[in-house]
Amino acid sequence: QAQLVESGGGSVQTGGSLRLSCAASGFTFSSSHMSWVRQAPGKGLEWVSGINSGGDTTYYANSVKGRFTISRDNAKNTLYLQLNSLKTEDTAMYYCAKVPWPQYTVDYYARGQGTQVTVSS
Numbered sequence: 001q002a003q004l005v006e007s008g009g010g011s012v013q014t015g016g017s018l019r020l021s022c023a024a025s026g027f028t029f030s031s032s033h034m035s036w037v038r039q040a041p042g043k044g045l046e047w048v049s050g051i052n053s054g055g056d057t058t059y060y061a062n063s064v065k066g067r068f069t070i071s072r073d074n075a076k077n078t079l080y081l082q083l084n085s086l087k088t089e090d091t092a093m094y095y096c097a098k099v100p101w102p103q104y105t106v107d108y109y110a111r112g113q114g115t116q117v118t119v120s121s
Helices: none
Strands: 003-007 010-013 018-025 033-039 045-051 058-060 068-073 078-083 092-099 115-120
Touching: 003 092, 018 033, 018 092, 018 115, 033 078, 045 068, 045 078, 045 092, 058 068, 078 092
Parallel strands: 010 115
Antiparallel strands: 003 018, 018 078, 033 045, 033 092, 045 058, 068 078, 092 115
């Protein structure tokens, strides 16, 4: 069965950067579309970014476009999210997910346990 393990979260000040990683196992990673979604305290899941199975097409929510970069290494079965110019509103639990389509949806086949990102001013 699919397993996804996120890491790399932490506490930073506004304007700071973090790099999230997601180690995948139990499925054919290189054939799978992947996304990052997040959930802020008291709010629902929000789609953040997605990447197709080959890694050549990426998608971003308007709220993170130009600040976040999604990437993947299919040889290492790992998904990444580079977070730059962080804002307080980026504070959330971040999850990587195996998805049917990597754009504009929080539907997923499998999701990790999450990694917390906290941005303070």
